[in-house]
Amino acid sequence: MVPSYKLTYFATAGYAEPIRYLLSYGNIEFEDFRFKREEWPQLKEKMPFGHVPVLEHNGKKGCQSVAIARYVAKQVGLMGNDDWEDLEIDAIVDSIKENSTKLLPIRFETDEEKRKALRETAVKETLPYSLKPLEAFAQKNNGYLAVGRLTWADLYFVSLSEGINRLAGFDIMKDYPNLHALINKVLEIPSIRKWIETRPKIEP
């Protein structure tokens, strides 16, 4: 059977990985369409906002990584129990997105010295600024980022944590015991473990 979802993104984890985690969590089959960098200019024109990830379903194209992730979270039962819980979850997710976007210049800097300087600022300032409140939330919320149980905020965070560690240059999550435990807990969910084991290797 052809999967009813098609996810289009670069051949990297990036902002598609939370969506891949969420689809995998719910055992929803999807076409994991990864294009090459040189194909991007041509594909870009076909994307509603000129961006990816894009999720196609029933002939429609859904855009914006967080919006898509929230949509999938609804399909797989990882939302809050009421509107206020969803506000708490959304706030965590937007905060993670906002802060992780600040790290992207490290990835795109080609000068080795400048890259090292950017990485140092990230490790000393940007990341602690972002991770300390998350650690406090996890401590207060029964080991989860929001509302005391597993929600899509946790999968969102864990799916990006690999990339954050890579940009930091080491396992910075080890400095945050509650976040570190949360990562391990999510990676032990059988459907997530299966995704990690079977997903394509990312571009170096």
Place this chain on the structure above:
Amino acid sequence: MVPSYKLTYFATAGYAEPIRYLLSYGNIEFEDFRFKREEWPQLKEKMPFGHVPVLEHNGKKGCQSVAIARYVAKQVGLMGNDDWEDLEIDAIVDSIKENSTKLLPIRFETDEEKRKALRETAVKETLPYSLKPLEAFAQKNNGYLAVGRLTWADLYFVSLSEGINRLAGFDIMKDYPNLHALINKVLEIPSIRKWIETRPKIEP
């Protein structure tokens, strides 16, 4: 009666204005708490992520402007009819937020020459890049940004459009007939008109 909602923000429109529009749209009374810049360092420590706007309700603090706006949209009936419609609305809102954030350096630049240069780039590149797809959406969606009828994406956009025009230095929306018509349509909604007429004057 004491309003059950308290919204805390600087004495400006900024990212609180969409929330103020949405609360006003639904005739929900709220304490519109505006603090002075010099009070911020002390207040900042009391905010869960060190940011505003913050919406307080039932003794809890909700954070992140878009997350709060979505919560209020649910209370006032401006959501989509199903999960996919909400994805379309969310994508528009995240796109507007992302693009309007790119304009903020204009506001904070103190050097007049540099400010002029930033404004020129915004008017020639950043804003057309952002507004052209929105204009196309409005044209396709019966004059609204998403799903063919009024949703919180429209109030989100219109509430920020004043500030976008101010940063551009002129009424840039006039170049986009569908967006211009949408703005006028939203500003004619009686509860919104009442908000505009009675809201505090913003800081110069």
